[in-house]
Amino acid sequence: MPKTNEKDAYFFSHDCNARNDPKILALRSVYGAEGYAVYFMLIEILREQPDYKLPINKYTFNTLAMQMQVQAEKLQDIINDCCTEFTDSERNSTLLINDGKSLYSPSLLRRMGKVNEVSDIRRAAAKKRWENKVSEAPSAPVPAPAATANAEQMLSKEKERKEKKNICIDANKEKSEKKKADVFSEFASDDAELLSALRDFEKMRNKIKKPMTDQAKKRLLTELGKLSDNREEQIAILHQSEDHCWSGVFALKDDAYRPAGRQPERGGMTTAEKMDALGALHQAFAGEGGRR
Helix, strand or coil, rough: CCCCCCCCCCCCCCCHHHHHHHHHHHHHHHHHHHCCCCCHHHHHHHHHHHCCCCCCCCCCHHHHHHHHHHHHHHHHHHHHHHHHEEEEEECEECCCCCCCCCECCCCHHHHHHHHHHHHHHHHHHHHHHHHHHHHCCCCCCCCCCCHHHHHHHHHHHHHHHHHHHHHHHHHHHHHHHHHHCCCCHHHHCCCCCHHHHHHHHHHHHCCCCCCHHHHHHHHHHHHHHHHHHHHHHHHHHHHHHHCCCCCCCCCCHHHHHHHCCCCEHHHHHHHHHHHHHHHHHHHHHHHHHHHC
């Protein structure tokens, strides 16, 4: 069988002075460079065949002519003359042989036989080296029962230690993440309604594609504390921003959001704010009377 791997690259030997071989000279004298080219293209094709022989059928010459881009009749004349006319007087052999079943080159068979023989010798030598290497390799010692038991116990302990370490790492990580994400819970303390309003505001921010970082949450809570220290009013401020899809918090602008009991009177002030203002005014007048 021909060698078809890349390393072999379909090798066949070719004498550098093949053009001066008596049989080749006879071929060239009749068909010129075209006959020379046809012959060696045919040798390359034979090299690719199983057993280096080309089966003959009624389509063979037409197929070869198409591959070599020559007329089928001329190709058949060249091959016939290579099989009958162009002989070597010393070896009494022709360039090609057509035995009725296949076409082949005696020279190619002889040369490839030597190549295959060398390959077989090298392959056998490599196989023998490999077998010797395997047989000489020291076998692994069979561990004693006690040593095996100790090793298994140590492996088990090491595995258990790693599992505990991983559990602690996961727990600490979960605790850290929970603490980091629980800024709103810290601010709302036990006020579930305020915490719910904060969570709803965060959902609205996510919905409008403006998610909040931990720092943003802290800034929001600071601003919320500045606007009001009353939990009910803080909730109303958050609902106001949520309903209007505002990314920040602002003082209440709509009475509909203001908690009951803190509605502004005609001056825009709540009852509590008005009472505080009256008290401050009373103290101011009392102070002036005292100075007189």
